[in-house]
Amino acid sequence: MATEKEILEARRNRAQELEKSGTALFPARVPRPLDSIPQLIAGHADSSAESLEASRQLVRIAGRIVGLRSFGKASFVSLQADGQQLQVWMKRDQVSAERYTEFKLYEVGDFVWAAGPLIRTQKGELTVDVQEFGFLAKSYRPLPEKWHGLVDVEQRYRQRYLDILTNPDTRRMLELRSRAVSTIRTILEERSFLEVETPILQPVYGGANARPFTTLHNTYEETLFLRISFELYLKRLIIAGIDRVYEIGRDFRNEGISKKHNPEFSMLEVYQAYADYTDMMELTETLVAETARRVLGTTQVERDGEMLELAPPWPRRSMAELIQEACGVNIREARTLEALRGAIKSAKISNIDADSTPTWSVLVDELFSKHVEPKLMQPTFVLDYPAELSPLAKRHADQPDLVERFEAFIGGMEIANAFSELNDPDDQRARFLEQAQAAAEGDEEAHPIDEDFLRALEHGMPPSGGMGMGIGRLTMILTGASHLREVKVFPHLRKRDG
RNA sequence: GGGCGCGUAGCUCAGCUGGUAGAGCAGCGGACUCUUAAUCCGCCGGUCCCCGGUUCGAGCCCGGGCGCGCUCACCA
Numbered sequence: 001m002a003t004e005k006e007i008l009e010a011r012r013n014r015a016q017e018l019e020k021s022g023t024a025l026f027p028a029r030v031p032r033p034l035d036s037i038p039q040l041i042a043g044h045a046d047s048s049a050e051s052l053e054a055s056r057q058l059v060r061i062a063g064r065i066v067g068l069r070s071f072g073k074a075s076f077v078s079l080q081a082d083g084q085q086l087q088v089w090m091k092r093d094q095v096s097a098e099r100y101t102e103f104k105l106y107e108v109g110d111f112v113w114a115a116g117p118l119i120r121t122q123k124g125e126l127t128v129d130v131q132e133f134g135f136l137a138k139s140y141r142p143l144p145e146k147w148h149g150l151v152d153v154e155q156r157y158r159q160r161y162l163d164i165l166t167n168p169d170t171r172r173m174l175e176l177r178s179r180a181v182s183t184i185r186t187i188l189e190e191r192s193f194l195e196v197e198t199p200i201l202q203p204v205y206g207g208a209n210a211r212p213f214t215t216l217h218n219t220y221e222e223t224l225f226l227r228i229s230f231e232l233y234l235k236r237l238i239i240a241g242i243d244r245v246y247e248i249g250r251d252f253r254n255e256g257i258s259k260k261h262n263p264e265f266s267m268l269e270v271y272q273a274y275a276d277y278t279d280m281m282e283l284t285e286t287l288v289a290e291t292a293r294r295v296l297g298t299t300q301v302e303r304d305g306e307m308l309e310l311a312p313p314w315p316r317r318s319m320a321e322l323i324q325e326a327c328g329v330n331i332r333e334a335r336t337l338e339a340l341r342g343a344i345k346s347a348k349i350s351n352i353d354a355d356s357t358p359t360w361s362v363l364v365d366e367l368f369s370k371h372v373e374p375k376l377m378q379p380t381f382v383l384d385y386p387a388e389l390s391p392l393a394k395r396h397a398d399q400p401d402l403v404e405r406f407e408a409f410i411g412g413m414e415i416a417n418a419f420s421e422l423n424d425p426d427d428q429r430a431r432f433l434e435q436a437q438a439a440a441e442g443d444e445e446a447h448p449i450d451e452d453f454l455r456a457l458e459h460g461m462p463p464s465g466g467m468g469m470g471i472g473r474l475t476m477i478l479t480g481a482s483h484l485r486e487v488k489v490f491p492h493l494r495k496r497d498g
Numbered sequence: 499g500g501g502c503g504c505g506u507a508g509c510u511c512a513g514c515u516g517g518u519a520g521a522g523c524a525g526c527g528g529a530c531u532c533u534u535a536a537u538c539c540g541c542c543g544g545u546c547c548c549c550g551g552u553u554c555g556a557g558c559c560c561g562g563g564c565g566c567g568c569u570c571a572c573c574a
Contacts, residue, residue, distance in 0.1 A: 003543055004508045007525055067534065074531035091531065108524090122532050145509035145523050147535050152509085154566050208574075255573045256499095265574095369574095407574085414574060445573085470574080494565070 007142060011107065015138050018105045025138040031113055035059040037079070037086045040118065041126065049120035059128060060115035061086060062136060064165075065108050066143065075103070076127075079114065083171045088114040088128040089121065095130060108146075109139030157491050173487055176295060177475045181248060183291045184268060191283075193244040193270065198233035200226060200250070206453070207231025207392065209445040210253040213263075226252035230269045231392065231466065232453045235421060239461045243273035248471065259483045260413055263492060266471035271421070275465035276394075277404045280418035281381050284408050284467055285312035288379070288415070292478060302480055303411040306377055310477075314379040314408070319368055322382060326371045331364055335401075340364070361386035376409035391431040391447050393419035408469075410477050418467035425457035 015025055040059060044052070066085060067078030073092040078085045092100040094116075106112060116131040144150040149166045156163040156170075164170050185195065203222065205212040207229030215224050230247045237245045252264050272279060289299045289310045299311040320332050328347045334340040340363050341354040351370060357363040364386055376382070385405040387395055393403035404420035422428050432449040439446035475487040485491035 003525095006543075007508055010525060069533045069536050070530090071533075071536085072530045074533090076533045076536085078534070085534095087534070089532080093531080121534095123534075125532085125534070127532090142508065142524065147523060148510045150509080152566090155509095210574075253573080256571090258573075261573060417574075468574095473574095 008140065011140050011142070014105050014107060015140065018102070018135065018138075021102055021105070023102060023105075023135045025135070027134075027136065030062060030136060031060060031115075031134065033060070034062050034113070037061055037063060037081045038084045040086060041084055044118065044126055047118075047120070047126075049124075052117075052119050056117045058115065059118050060113060061088070061128060062113040063111065064139075065106060065110050065112060066166075067146070068106075068108050070104075073100070077106075077112075077114075079112065080165075083168065083175075086128065087121075087125050088116075088130050088133075089119075090114075090130045090133070095133065099133075103133065106135065107139075109141070109143050111136035111139070154493070157485060157493055160490050173475070173479050173481070174489060176479055177471075177487060179295045180291050180475060180478060181471060183294045184248070184287060187287055187290055188246050188270065191244065193246045193272075194242055196234070196237060196242070196245055196247055197249065198227075198230050198237075198247055200252075202227050202233075204448055204450045204452070206447055206450050208251075208253075209389075209391075209447055211255060211444050213252050213254050228253050229468065230267070231468070232450055234269055234271045234466070235461065235464075236453070236456050238271050238273050238421075238464050239456050239459060243462075244271075246270040257492065260473065262472070262484050262488065265484070268469045268471060269466065270468075271464055271466040273462040273464045276420040276463065277383075277406055277418050277465050280465040280467040281314075281316065281406060281408075282312070283465075284381075284416045284418065284469065285310075285314045285379065287469070288408075288410070288474065288477075291474070296478060301477060303377065303477070304482075308378055308411060308477070310379055310410070314381055316381045316383055316406075318384045319364070319372075319382050320384065322372045323364070323367050326375065327367055329367065331367075336360060337363065359388065361388035365389060373409060373414070374412045377411055379408065379410045379415075381406045381408055387431075388434070390419065391435050392422050392428075394422045394424075395427070413473055413476070414470075415473050415477065416467055416469040418465065421461070421464045421466045423457065423461040423463060425454055428457055429454055 019025055040061070061079060061081065063079030063081035065077055066080040069076040075090045077088045077090060079088055090100065090103055095103070112133060112135055114128055114130045114133040116129045119127050119129045121127050144162055144166050150156055150162050164174065188195070201215070201217070201224040203224060205225035205228050208231070210228045212225040212228050215226065216222070217224050228251055230249065234245055234247060246269060248266065248268050250264050251267050254263060255261065257263065270283065289312055292299050292301065292310050299309060301308050301310065320330070324330050327349050329340070329343045329349065331340065334343040337360045340360055344352055344354045344367070349367070349371070352366055354363060357366060383406045384396065384402045385393070387401050387403045390403045390405050393405040396402045396404055406418055407414050408416040422431070432447065432454070435447040436449055439448070472484050472487050475481070476484065479487060481487050
């Protein structure tokens with residue numbers, strides 16, 4: 001018997017036998033109170049066999065059978081709950097021959113409870129010396145192979161529950177991500193920010209340059225878009241006088257998948273009135289460093305063998321000076337497309353096709369993302385982006401072709417993006433029109449015009465700073481993960497037929 | 499989307515120059531009251547990803563497809 005069908009039949013048959021012997025396979029009630037396995041383990045890390053013997057503490061635990069070492073008239077069973085395992089020792093003499101026969105029908109994967117005194121075995125293992133036990137839930141399918149565990153990458157993601165169940169690292173990642181998000185909420189609450197939930201289905205998408213997912217509302221016969229950012233709604237709330245506001249939620253972008261990209265991803269967006277992008281720098285570095293400190297207990301993380309120091313202050317570097325350093329091209333002198341093309345050619349920059357790049361800004365962006373970004377390992381704020389690439393950011397007072405914007409990079413990856421928010425409705429309209437022009441010329445990621453948002457802006461918006469941070473990428477930095485899907489609970493995989 | 503690689507038992511893997519499929523774990527039967535990858539004896543288990551081709555003969559070679567990984571491109 002070893003085909004999948006036969007293994008499943010064997011488990012079904014054993015379940016039937018159990019049921020015939022009067023055991024409910026899926027009982028509704030669990031005996032209470034239950035002791036927590038992690039708490040028992042932590043509480044008795046130093047308890048000796050003698051002290052346990054002396055106190056004879058009676059405990060009751062419940063969990064999934066993940067290991068079964070069976071002898072003729074006794075068995076050791078590993079029970080797992082809350083991600084940790086505690087051994088129970090089942091002896092025929094102690095539980096009665098009849099009940100031991102029933103127990104022999106239990107198998108790896110099933111859920112059970114067991115009660116008895118806590119002891120330490122001769123080998124020193126903390127163990128429940130079972131006096132009473134019972135069945136809690138049947139598992140009809142086997143767990144992954146116990147020694148190698150689940151290693152097939154595809155199956156790890158297609159059946160993530162098995163990955164989480166059997167790979168402690170995956171569980172630790174989930175716990176860490178959860179604590180990171182809750183720490184971010186705590187810090188923002190400490191600073192009096194209000195958390196809101198804005199629409200995911202939007203009549204006009206915006207706040208970023210990306211292609212959206214499109215859907216249809218049947219009743220209103222209305223085309224709706226899954227949001228690509230929360231930005232324009234949160235700014236409406238700034239206009240509404242919610243001076244410190246944030247949202248943690250999901251964005252959707254109909255684009256490629258890579259180590260750093262997924263079509264749906266979690267974002268934090270924060271907006272603060274009477275502030276600008278320098279305030280956002282302080283907030284960003286504090287959020288990242290404080291989250292690391294509270295979750296990991298340190299502000300130092302390792303990435304590809306390099307130690308990263310997340311503690312503030314992070315260096316503030318202008319995009320121009322970083323490009324100058326990396327490529328020897330001075331974008332402040334080469335201010336036109338032709339001049340920049342010439343500078344790139346004379347500097348002999350590799351893998352940039354200067355002639356086919358349509359605008360000065362896009363060429364600058366190319367230089368930056370290919371030659372600077374991958375090298376930004378230690379946390380770094382990159383400041384002062386071309387206005388053309390940032391239709392929602394306020395212009396520099398003295399350099400109107402640049403905007404007050406920064407992106408924060410860690411480990412060669414963009415972690416956050418922020419600006420002094422554009423609050424001049426006429427300039428905003430002009431920027432939208434530029435975007436409409438780009439769209440007309442075929443730029444599928446151009447920002448659409450949002451008349452409703454412009455109307456709101458005309459009512460008046462205070463000077464404000466805004467910042468967006470990728471939760472998944474932050475988690476990658478905190479865990480050292482090399483791929484975004486590692487820090488997602490259920491990453492997207494192609495649909496499989498059959 | 500392009501390039502490279504992979505797909506063999508439920509799981510983890512091996513399979514020579516093309517000669518008719520193998521191990522460990524899991525499963526089944528048996529022994530066993532201090533194991534923790536328990537041990538020992540025996541047994542069962544295959545659409546070699548799919549379709550087509552070459553060949554006396556294909557897991558292996560060729561063509562097409564599907565899925566996955568890496569990578570480049572795209573993309574915050």
